[in-house]
Amino acid sequence: MNGILYFSSTGNSLYIAQKVQSALGGKICYIPKYNGDGGEFERIFLITPIYSYGMPSHVFDLLPRLDKTKELTVIQNYGGMAGGADYLIYSYAMSYGLNIKSVYKMKMPENFTLTFTVPKLYLKGILRKANSRINNIIEKIKSGDSNIPKKCKTKEKKYLKNKFNWHLIGENFSVTQDCIKCGKCVTLCPVDNISLQDNNVVFGDKCVACLGCYHRCPKKAIIYKKQKKDRYINPDIDESQIGKDIT
Ligand SMILES: Cc1cc2nc3c(=O)[nH]c(=O)nc-3n(C[C@H](O)[C@H](O)[C@H](O)COP(=O)(O)O)c2cc1C
Incomplete structure (x- = not known):
């Protein structure tokens, strides 16, 4: 197989x-x-x-x-x-x-x-x-x-330098009042960098810059440096399958 x-x-x-x-x-x-x-x-x-x-x-x-x-x-x-x-x-x-x-x-x-x-x-x-x-x-x-x-x-040098700094991206995320604390971002983060603490969304220091939380937040409540730009999810797949194994 x-x-x-x-x-x-x-x-x-x-x-x-x-x-x-x-x-x-x-x-x-x-x-x-x-x-x-x-x-x-x-x-x-x-x-x-x-x-x-x-x-x-x-x-x-x-x-x-x-x-x-x-x-x-x-x-x-x-x-x-x-x-x-x-x-x-x-x-x-x-x-x-x-x-x-x-x-x-x-x-x-x-x-x-x-x-x-x-x-x-x-x-x-x-x-x-x-x-x-x-x-x-x-x-x-x-x-x-x-x-x-x-x-x-x-x-390669540029890649490794950027890779080394990806965690900084997480520092610039925050959530707006639209956040419903659904926990989707917590679940989908591939490095467990997001948690709900006292009903607040908290971003840690392990971000790998995949931007999954940003794009897939159902309320578009996660923002980067206070900016609200368009979000993207490939329209030709079932979003709930991202992160799953498929046989
Ligand atoms: C952290 C990060 C870095 C990226 N760097 C590049 C890049 O160097 N060149 C490029 O053409 N696209 C870059 N992209 C765009 C992605 O490669 C592209 O949108 C890809 O199709 C996303 O795949 P996915 O939907 O499976 O995550 C970058 C995306 C992210 C999140």
Whole structure:
């Protein structure tokens, strides 16, 4: 069976994971809850957003523990500037001795939208093309060819510097009076960084900047630096499935 390991905060990577599952079969596993090394699967697919020209913390931490004997295919998705992230993940995988066969990347709607709003028409256009983009990748995977990213200058230093500072983002979140203390943000945070204390939402110092709480708050009550910008959730998936394993 294929193991389709994914991280997703707003559903784009889950959308891709589900397409891979329906085309190639396999079990979808949410990385923050996955303690394995992929050894129980025949092949491993790693579906991840690009963060700061690199990858989310959970993916960064998962890579070195993956089973070196299993064939690994990575599918990255990003909002606009991939900046050598495909070569970066490939080089990390090589340095850990992983059996990496391919890295693909595709554009999806941007979710790092704390300070700006993506125009709706532009967003719709990207979503319209998502199906054919992932189908092209699936066809390439089916062909059996490998897809090694061209050697390029990565922005590794910038990535590591940003990664080191992601926790600062959490410091700038607060909630408005619209908050109904439903606890959804507490449950969905992949690092248990949010808690309800004396009926107040409290953000800790472990934020990994995924922005899941911000985008998926049912009342749009979580704000960043007092700004209220548009929220995004991939409209082509069932939001309640983000963070779940799917067989
Ligand atoms: C912390 C953070 C950093 C990001 N950095 C980049 C980036 O460097 N380049 C880019 O094109 N998109 C970037 N994005 C956008 C995401 O890669 C993109 O929206 C992705 O499709 C989100 O996937 P998801 O819905 O599965 O979480 C970033 C998003 C976040 C939250």
